Amino acid sequence: MAISRYLESRKNIAGSVCGIAGLGLTFAGVAGPYWPVVVAGLYGAGALIAPPERPSLPDFPDASARLDALRGDFGTLQGYLAEIELPPAAAGRLTELTALLGALLDPGWSTELLAHDPEGVHTLSRAVRQDVPEAVDTFVRTRWWTRLAPGQEAPERHLERQLTLLQEEAEQLAAALRETEARRQESHTRYLEDRAN
DSSP states (O other), X not given: OHHHHHHTSHHHHHHHHHHHHHHHHHHTTSSGGGHHHXXXXXXXXXXXXXXXXXXXXXXOOOHHHHHHHHHHHHXXXXXXXXXXXXXXXXXXXXXXXXXXXXXXXXXXXXXXXXXXXXXXXXXXXXXXXXXXXXXXXXXXXXXXXXXXXXXXXXXXXXXXXXXXXXXXXXXXXXXXXXXXXHHHHHHHHHHHHHHHO
């Protein structure tokens, strides 16, 4: 394996080219009886001056693959949320939020835009994998403790506020994607107008 890698390396190719030049000098009569030293020396010089091998880039999954995995996690989240009983106001906010997250994750134009927006993918990933499940799970646990010690602030209010903040964050992402498309459309219009003039 190491031998075949060296045979294909830049150092071997550069050394071989210089060694062939040494053979050319030998046939031209310049190297004389020292031709093996000349050929070997030129091969070594070529191998030394060749640029080093550049390691190949790591093969990270592209944004499409990350979005596919995120869609699967969103399906898992929806299954979890279907088993949780929430107060009507919080359930309504959660339904709106999951509908928006689902629309952003649906294959199509938004996915194409998200593929070029790593921050947007991170925002969605954080909402699906961390923020929404943690908000709901914390509510469920806190609600149980509130039953044991009544008189404290209702956990529903915290859950509603958290879901509102997450909804606002998702709406900002949707607005940014919409603005990107609008700029693209305006740019194309300007291009066509410039071309017409």
